[in-house]
Amino acid sequence: MHKLTYLESFCLSLFSRTISKKGATLYHIVTGKRTASILYNAQHYKLSSYFSLFPKLKREQFNYIIEKLDRLGLIKKAEVKEEYYLTEEGWLYCQQYFSDHTYPVHLNLLSNGTALKQFWRIILLITQVLSESRYHNSHYLPIEKEWEKQMWLKKWLKQQSKNKQELAEQFGKEWILLLKQLPSLNAELIVDCLSGHHKIGKTRQQLADSYQLDSFEIELLLLDSLSWIWKVIEEQQQEVPLFHSIYQAINKEYRGITQSAIVTESYLLEGHSLEETAKLRQLKFSTVSEHTIELYIVEPAFDLSLVLSEKDFNTVKQLLEEQPTIAYHEVVEKRPEILFLWYRLAQIERNHRNE
Incomplete structure (x- = not known):
């Protein structure tokens, strides 16, 4: 069996035996380049779940991975320039490798990736604050330094009908309910990330060392676990009302659509045509057209009769x-x-x- 890193193995899995894919396009998908053509290709390749999965991945590193996979015979060049197929050997490698390693199955990053990351930051902060409240401790450094997140938390706390002690108890019960629905490894990983009274959450590298896993695998394990929790909250909102209130607020604030596309949508909803919208916004028609494509890809319920x-x-x-x-x-x-x-x-x- 070939010796590949977790990242190299995951990149290999993005290729297909039946559809040739351009390496550069895959790179733009996993790093989150938000153009209409890349968004369409992410959907066409059935890779929307992994959009912006590795936002910090360098182009040189990705190119090296593609060259290595090609050299090892795990992918092969198609007739179309710079496009590749997954070989039979590459497919067998993926089957074997991911039988022993994490492969994310709950992600939907194109539509909720930004919201999920913001949700996690808020959840980590709330967990810490309520944990310290249980011990009547007000002398600690919040793990979240961003002022807006701290203000968000203060506003959320004021909206709750319970006092902090009752709130902390309820929040803890909801955490337990959510964690019980995850596999033990996923639940343990989430718990290890949490900070609270006399407890500091572990960094990604500390988690990798602790579980003896590649740091990229840890990152995907965590993301997949969070996506799983996100779905449970959607489906069981009555059992986790505190988590659901946070989920609702974050989901509303971070739609997974660029701000410019949201503005274009507002003009369309007011009854303006695409041509009028482009003129009013002083944009090219092609630009507002791309906004429409983005809206429809990310949100299938978008009303096409508007355009x-x-x-x-x-x-x-x-x-x-x-x-x-x-x-x-x-x-x-x-x-x-x-x-x-x-x-x-x-x-x-x-x-x-x-x-």
Whole structure:
């Protein structure tokens, strides 16, 4: 068996035996480059869950990984320049490697990655504050230095009907309920990260040393555990009302959409067309079109009638159903009036149906 690091093995798993993928595109997906084309490719490749998974990964390091995987025969070049397939040997390696190592299955980072990270920071701070409250200790340094997070916590505490002692007890019970639904390793990892009275949460490297795992594997274990907790809170909100109140507030504040796309959406909701929105915002039509693509990829419930008629949309959908691999220039040859935006939105709708 080839000797690869956890990061190299995970990058290998992003390739497919049936669909060729460009290494540069994969890099932009896992580092979180938020353009319409990268967002679409993340969805098309079924890798939206891993969007911005490794935001600090250097391009040189990623290129080295791709070259190594190619040299070892775990991926092979496709006819299209800079695209690769996963080889049979590479597929077998992934099957064997991830039978003994973590592979995240609960992530949905494109839609909630930012919210999840903010949620974790708030949860860590609340846990510390309420733990110290249980021991009537007010002389400690908060683990969260950002002033906005501290103000967020003060506002949240004021909104609660219980005093701090009752709140701390209830919060602890909800923590136990959530942790009991995780595998033991995941639960232990979460607990090791928590700070409280006479307890300091471990760093990623300390966790890696403690569990004798690669630091990247620790990071993914933690993220996957948090995503699991996120889903439990969604599904069992009545059993964890305190956690759910935090989840609701964070989810509302961090939608997973860029601020500029949110502004474009507000104009559309006011009844402006895309052309009017572009003019009012002093942006190119292509820019507000990309905002629409971003909105529809991240939030499938986005109302497409805001940007095109049902008749026009059905026309493009019909063309895609007749010729699933039809390129846009071929569409235009048949129907010159069809915009690229309509074509892309129809592709995205098809991807949503196939997810």
